[in-house]
Amino acid sequence: MSALSFDAVDVGDELPQLELTLSGEQVRGYAQAADMPGGRFMSDEAAKAEGLPGQIVPGNLSVALFSRLFTGWSAGVRLKRISATFRALVRPNVPLRISAVVTEKHASDHGNFLECDLVLENAEGERLVTGTASVELPG
Amino acid sequence: MSRTIDRSMVGEEFDHTEFPRITEAQILAYAASYGETDPRYTDPAAAARGPDGGLIAPPTFAVSLRGRHFMPRELPRNIGRNGFDAGKDIEIGVPIRPGDVLTASSTVHDIYEKTGRSGTMTFIVFRTTVTNQRGETAAVVDQKMMFR
Numbered sequence: 161m162s163a164l165s166f167d168a169v170d171v172g173d174e175l176p177q178l179e180l181t182l183s184g185e186q187v188r189g190y191a192q193a194a195d196m197p198g199g200r201f202m203s204d205e206a207a208k209a210e211g212l213p214g215q216i217v218p219g220n221l222s223v224a225l226f227s228r229l230f231t232g233w234s235a236g237v238r239l240k241r242i243s244a245t246f247r248a249l250v251r252p253n254v255p256l257r258i259s260a261v262v263t264e265k266h267a268s269d270h271g272n273f274l275e276c277d278l279v280l281e282n283a284e285g286e287r288l289v290t291g292t293a294s295v296e297l298p299g
Numbered sequence: 300m301s302r303t304i305d306r307s308m309v310g311e312e313f314d315h316t317e318f319p320r321i322t323e324a325q326i327l328a329y330a331a332s333y334g335e336t337d338p339r340y341t342d343p344a345a346a347a348r349g350p351d352g353g354l355i356a357p358p359t360f361a362v363s364l365r366g367r368h369f370m371p372r373e374l375p376r377n378i379g380r381n382g383f384d385a386g387k388d389i390e391i392g393v394p395i396r397p398g399d400v401l402t403a404s405s406t407v408h409d410i411y412e413k414t415g416r417s418g419t420m421t422f423i424v425f426r427t428t429v430t431n432q433r434g435e436t437a438a439v440v441d442q443k444m445m446f447r
């Protein structure tokens with residue numbers, strides 16, 4: 161992976177999308193690594209006992225997946241800030257598409273920065289998580 | 300039904316936790332758990348040759364630092380304890396490295412109400428500031444919880 165030049169990025173550019181389906185095991189694995197012991201992240205049975213339709217994906221995992229868009233995009237890119245709004249439940253075993261578009265770019269003595277809009281959606285195009293990110297590009 | 304929002308606890312610290320020294324294994328496990336592939340976070344040898352001079356934690360690692368108290372013992376009246384995570388905002392500061400000793404301070408940052416089609420919801424924003432052993436800010440995490 162090479163480092164993108166700031167000049168080579170334009171407002172409106174879309175980052176390469178991430179398409180994946182999280183398994184229940186992957187969700188449990190993240191919840192354990194992130195010290196999130198809630199039953200809702202562990203199994204359908206525990207989630208249903210909490211009144212949910214089944215096991216759900218932690219919001220923190222959705223944010224981590226957003227961050228992967230950038231680390232997989234350009235060498236040396238640094239995430240400065242990331243925000244997410246959890247609009248609907250994200251479930252395992254459901255195909256997900258995660259995307260980002262550049263909405264603003266600005267350079268200063270402090271560095272070269274991009275602002276991006278983020279979306280995590282299901283196969284029906286329902287926006288389950290939306291967000292924004294500020295990233296710094298090297299050089 | 301209208302609720303009375305008690306904002307008296309805004310600004311109050313409800314948790315202060317010093318965590319055990321961060322390990323390389325902890326960072327690698329967190330990165331692997333969501334499929335991270337960037338060598339800065341996954342490959343100590345490659346990271347040592349990179350601009351950070353060694354392995355650093357992925358940008359969202361700070362959310363895995365769980366303090367002793369997830370929320371204040373005393374929430375405002377009329378608010379239940381079963382909230383849902385409605386949003387997250389992470390400001391990333393200095394890199395977190397193996398060997399760091401991190402401290403998290405959590406406060407109630409904001410409390411407000413919104414009324415929508417499904418009724419009135421109360422939102423509480425918990426702010427956690429993570430600092431390292433040099434007093435540098437590694438992350439500021441705002442967690443927005445929604446209570447129906």
